[in-house]
Amino acid sequence: SNENVENIIKKSAGVIVLTGTIGMESALSGKITYVFGNTAYSYHPFCKKVNSFSELRRLLREELKAKKELHNLEDINNRFMASCFNGTIDGSVSSASEHKDINNYKKIVNDFKRILLELDEIRKNRNHK
Numbered sequence: 001s002n003e004n005v006e007n008i009i010k011k012s013a014g015v016i017v018l019t020g021t022i023g024m025e026s027a028l029s030g031k032i033t034y035v036f037g038n039t040a041y042s043y044h045p046f047c048k049k050v051n052s053f054s055e056l057r058r059l060l061r062e063e064l065k066a067k068k069e070l071h072n073l074e075d076i077n078n079r080f081m082a083s084c085f086n087g088t089i090d091g092s093v094s095s096a097s098e099h100k101d102i103n104n105y106k107k108i109v110n111d112f113k114r115i116l117l118e119l120d121e122i123r124k125n126r127n128h129k
Helices: 004-012 021-030 052-066 073-086 106-126
Strands: 012-017 032-036 047-049
Touching: 004 032, 012 021, 012 052, 012 106, 032 052
Parallel strands: 012 032, 032 047
Antiparallel strands: none
């Protein structure tokens, strides 16, 4: 608990998380990150969604055999962050509880539906690979 997380990530071959920001830090650092939970960053190219310990064991073995070299981390992270930003919804949480609510709820709902459909399409494409 007293260790510097950045140093731990730098010295690791990869990171295994349930959820949490350490997983995102790990992926952005170019470390393979195995994610058991549901996170917004699990779509990062260095993240691998894991559903069981047996699947984790298999993925770890595959990764150790592959020994991939890291190229274009900045480009990968830039594309990921742009994609995240593109998937955000305009609105103000604090404004929703104020008398002068500035949110366009019809647009928020439509944006939310669009993002869910896009995520569903991504999942379908991943499952077909």
